[in-house]
Amino acid sequence: MSDLHISFEFFPPKTDAMQEKLWQTVERLAPYEPDFVSVTYGAGGSTRERTHDTVARLTHDANFKTAAHLTCVNATKEEVNEVLREYWASGVRHLVALRGDPPEGIGEKYVPFSGGYANAAELAAGARAIAPFEISVGCYPEKHPESASFDDDFDLLKAKIDNGATRAITQFFYDNEVYYRYVERAQKAGITIPIVPGIMPITNFKGLTRMAGMCGTQVPERLISLFKNLDDDAQTRQLVAATVAAEQCLDLSQNGVDHFHFYTLNRADLVCALCHMLGVKKNDVRTAPSNTEN
Helix, strand or coil, X not given: CCCCEEEEEECCCCCHHHHHHHHHHHHHHHHHCCCEEEECCCHHHCCHHHHHHXXXXXXXXXXXCEEEEECCCCCCHHHHHHHHHHHHHCCXXXXXXXXXXXXXXXXXXXXXXXXXXXXXXXXXXXXXXXXXXXXXXXECCCCXXXXXXXXXXXXXXXXXXXXXXXXXXECCCCXXXXXXXXXXXXXXXXCCCCEECEECCCCCHHHHHHHXXXXXXXXXXXXXXXXXCCCCCHHHHHHHHHHHHHHHHHHHHHCCCCEEEEECCCCCHHHHHHHHHXXXXXXXXXXXXXXXXX
């Protein structure tokens, strides 16, 4: 499994305590030497400054190859372009280009911002016009909730690729057959870029089911049964979550997947265990990032 690739997603912390927790997570995950790490961008651009600060720290203090999420929400093209120029000037070379959720929340009708980029395909083109960024984009094994069909989804993914995307990272899923079918359909549609599975270890099952409902992700009955009656049993719940995630990742690996993108939720325990089980070895001589402010 020496050719296995991993990447991690973090979200920008809102408080000093969350900042400390993030940095502890980064210190634990750094020795696994991910291909890149990404930092999310809040709904409606609400975490813009925190995202920028976190990207800067991960890039310069932790010496990661850091991918900054960027969305089209609540910003004109020029405002987004200014962010892009700032990122390039600060050494960021990798973007995750996303349309973003409606400012009113998932489930509301998305309306492009006046004078802004309409979708991730336009955003990718705008980014490549400014600098030769590496661009990752999102994709949806169970179809984007707003898409009329998988064909529409694939048409948009093709447009993202035509405009510079070289990697697609999936929405989280818990039925690997869904992923395998999606990759097969994408290949038949002429899509050849890597489709990297996004892995969301389960840390809070109730929260997960709420999020899955909003994202159009199906939670298999098997998982519902496994987590039943565990609300007040954190230790058992954690062991079940670790087993479920390990089974999912090992099955993907045995079926040819060679890159895993972990949605860490700024937690290290399960992700460390999954990396170990997949055969990703720590480099214990890697210099730990310094827990200091820029």
